[in-house]
Amino acid sequence: MRVRDSQRSAVYEWERKAIKDFAPLLKRQCAKQEAQALVEKVWREQAARVGQRITRLPSLRFRSRSGLCSFYYRHKHQIAISGTSVWLILHELAHSLNCDNVAPHGARYMAIYIMLLTTYGGANNAQLRASALSAGLKVFDRFHVAAQLSATIKNFLPGTLMDLAVSAGVSYRAVQGALIGPIRRGEILRRGQVYRSTP
Numbered sequence: 001m002r003v004r005d006s007q008r009s010a011v012y013e014w015e016r017k018a019i020k021d022f023a024p025l026l027k028r029q030c031a032k033q034e035a036q037a038l039v040e041k042v043w044r045e046q047a048a049r050v051g052q053r054i055t056r057l058p059s060l061r062f063r064s065r066s067g068l069c070s071f072y073y074r075h076k077h078q079i080a081i082s083g084t085s086v087w088l089i090l091h092e093l094a095h096s097l098n099c100d101n102v103a104p105h106g107a108r109y110m111a112i113y114i115m116l117l118t119t120y121g122g123a124n125n126a127q128l129r130a131s132a133l134s135a136g137l138k139v140f141d142r143f144h145v146a147a148q149l150s151a152t153i154k155n156f157l158p159g160t161l162m163d164l165a166v167s168a169g170v171s172y173r174a175v176q177g178a179l180i181g182p183i184r185r186g187e188i189l190r191r192g193q194v195y196r197s198t199p
């Protein structure tokens, strides 16, 4: 199932303002070599930590023609950037570190992106997180999907699989996986199509 990317434009809007207000240094343009080094450093330090199963580095391509936007191509595992500002590279890096069964700009993406902005951009984690939440964005507390998702899903009960997937911004499959633990522990039960917490 394809996951709807319902936060996309809200993330763009938030990052423009948040970077201007809280982390203006991240607008700095870096040299190509520095961009490449940043990609390598982030991947070496974070891939295993965020549970990324791909172990090889993403390739980095610089787009020279203006008007083209930056993008992470999952099938090629390639980051293509149309500028070299630090925040832009971190934005695409966060996509490359995210898994493919969640919304591209969803709650898990935001947790990873904010972590990168904080760790590699010197931004303040609490400040960024608070501003994202007040902009109405969903942000996971952690980036480990199963544990965080199990906790998150409980906020949206009762609901069907579809309700829960839409609310949490993840796929059916991710919800099903996250339900296994709580159901086994007797914290969530299913009646018909509806999942609810045990009384």
Ligand SMILES: [Zn+2]
Pocket (backbone or CB within 6 Å): 091, 095, 105
């Ligand atoms: Zn994006």
